[in-house]
Amino acid sequence: MTTLDRITTIKDLPIENKRVFIRVDFNVPLEEENGKQVIADDARIREALPTIKHAMERGARVILASHLGRPKKGPDPKLSLEPVGARLAELLGVEVHLPDDCIGDAAKKVVYDLRAGQICLLENLRFHAEEEKDDETFASQLAQLCDVYVDDAFGAVHRAHASVHALPKIVRERGCGFLLEKEIAALGKIITNPDRPFVAVLGGAKVSDKIAVLESLLEKIDVLVIGGAMANTFLAAQGINMKSSKIEEDKLALARTILEKAKDKKVTVALPVDVVVAQSIESREGKVVDVGSIPDHHMALDIGPRSLAEFQKHFDKAKSVFWNGPMGLFEKKPFSNGTFGVARALADSKAFTVIGGGDSAAAVKDAGDGVAEKFSHISTGGGASLELIEGKKLPGIEILRR
Numbered sequence: 485m486t487t488l489d490r491i492t493t494i495k496d497l498p499i500e501n502k503r504v505f506i507r508v509d510f511n512v513p514l515e516e517e518n519g520k521q522v523i524a525d526d527a528r529i530r531e532a533l534p535t536i537k538h539a540m541e542r543g544a545r546v547i548l549a550s551h552l553g554r555p556k557k558g559p560d561p562k563l564s565l566e567p568v569g570a571r572l573a574e575l576l577g578v579e580v581h582l583p584d585d586c587i588g589d590a591a592k593k594v595v596y597d598l599r600a601g602q603i604c605l606l607e608n609l610r611f612h613a614e615e616e617k618d619d620e621t622f623a624s625q626l627a628q629l630c631d632v633y634v635d636d637a638f639g640a641v642h643r644a645h646a647s648v649h650a651l652p653k654i655v656r657e658r659g660c661g662f663l664l665e666k667e668i669a670a671l672g673k674i675i676t677n678p679d680r681p682f683v684a685v686l687g688g689a690k691v692s693d694k695i696a697v698l699e700s701l702l703e704k705i706d707v708l709v710i711g712g713a714m715a716n717t718f719l720a721a722q723g724i725n726m727k728s729s730k731i732e733e734d735k736l737a738l739a740r741t742i743l744e745k746a747k748d749k750k751v752t753v754a755l756p757v758d759v760v761v762a763q764s765i766e767s768r769e770g771k772v773v774d775v776g777s778i779p780d781h782h783m784a785l786d787i788g789p790r791s792l793a794e795f796q797k798h799f800d801k802a803k804s805v806f807w808n809g810p811m812g813l814f815e816k817k818p819f820s821n822g823t824f825g826v827a828r829a830l831a832d833s834k835a836f837t838v839i840g841g842g843d844s845a846a847a848v849k850d851a852g853d854g855v856a857e858k859f860s861h862i863s864t865g866g867g868a869s870l871e872l873i874e875g876k877k878l879p880g881i882e883i884l885r886r
């Protein structure tokens with residue numbers, strides 16, 4: 485359910501002077517520089533600031549908790565939240581206390597010493613395997629730290645993990661932060677009550693990752709625009725020889741079924757008419773060819789300019805757009821024009837534009853100054869936004885309802 489029905493927002497929770505546990509999603513991309521872990525994109529930290537600031541200003545004792553990466557065997561220094569704490573301290577201009585564990589005496593000591601308006605960030609929740617098992621004992625150890633629970637970790641609400649599910653189940657005073665509220669409102673609007681025409685733009689690497697979302701979108705949209713490696717499979721399904729392009733052979737029949745369903749539902753499908761090809765993903769330059777004329781030993785790595793112009797016609801008429809997945813190998817310059825072109829075209833459209841996280845959100849930030857700011861909503865959740873669009877009930881949201 486994509487509404488805030490029966491969910492209390494932080495504004496209405498009794499947080500003054502209380503110990504308030506805020507589950508955030510600080511699972512940020514890291515890069516190693518001179519042996520140190522450096523944050524490559526701090527968007528998820530910035531997006532959580534309104535909730536954190538609100539709690540501090542209202543005199544709460546703020547306990548932040550997050551996962552980072554997927555540690556397999558207990559604590560891993562490379563996945564410590566310490567660099568995140570340092571960035572947060574810079575952004576807030578206050579000290580952020582960092583206990584070296586999220587439960588037990590280390591955490592209790594720091595949390596119980598907090599005064600009103602002070603803040604701490606617990607160490608990576610996934611250093612305990614119990615987090616991903618939704619373990620109730622682990623959740624009760626976290627519950628010992630707090631009086632009030634706030635979930636602002638949209639990127640993690642599709643996970644039934646202890647800090648997003650078992651914990652709020654046992655904390656009576658619970659609700660959502662401003663980011664979760666904003667995400668539910670924007671994604672909810674686009675799937676429950678979109679202004680029409682409603683255009684979905686899907687791309688990325690695999691059809692298999694997006695079958696469920698594709699099928700559910702077909703019930704709601706007017707136009708389906710497909711690009712990226714995903715389009716290769718659809719073009720091959722129509723009998724086009726994609727030569728060395730990345731395609732999913734075992735999804736050709738499924739692609740045909742989706743195209744038939746789209747026809748039944750009167751959904752217009754727009755596929756690339758030209759592509760940028762090269763002999764390898766390492767090639768320094770690409771060549772634009774029509775989709776039916778890909779030379780031997782060449783692969784499609786981006787959509788071409790005519791495809792972009794065709795897609796643009798749909799964007800110009802659209803009133804709502806949902807975009808997930810890049811149009812090509814956008815990380816490499818010769819193959820980035822299609823993705824950046826779609827980003828700029830959507831930024832300039834008058835439609836309500838929503839990006840479903842992941843690579844497309846990163847691409848929009850690289851597309852040029854001011855492009856990202858022009859989107860109506862860029863979700864901080866990849867998997868979570870897709871599952872919400874599919875119409876699934878997400879455990880971290882449902883558990884907050886009264």
Ligand SMILES: Nc1ncnc2c1ncn2[C@@H]1O[C@H](COP(=O)(O)OP(=O)(O)OP(=O)(O)O)[C@@H](O)[C@H]1O
Nearest residue numbers: 688689712713784785809812813814842843844866
């Ligand atoms: N034609 C293509 N050939 C090869 N790789 C491609 C092509 N088109 C897109 N890609 C690659 O697909 C990857 C993105 O695919 P993915 O399905 O993961 O996208 P996403 O859903 O936006 O990301 P996330 O899973 O992080 O939410 C990018 O690394 C991109 O370079």
Ligand SMILES: O=C(O)[C@H](O)COP(=O)(O)O
Nearest residue numbers: 509511639640643866867
């Ligand atoms: O980055 C994400 O999509 C969220 O933080 C969830 O992370 P996960 O896929 O490792 O559970």
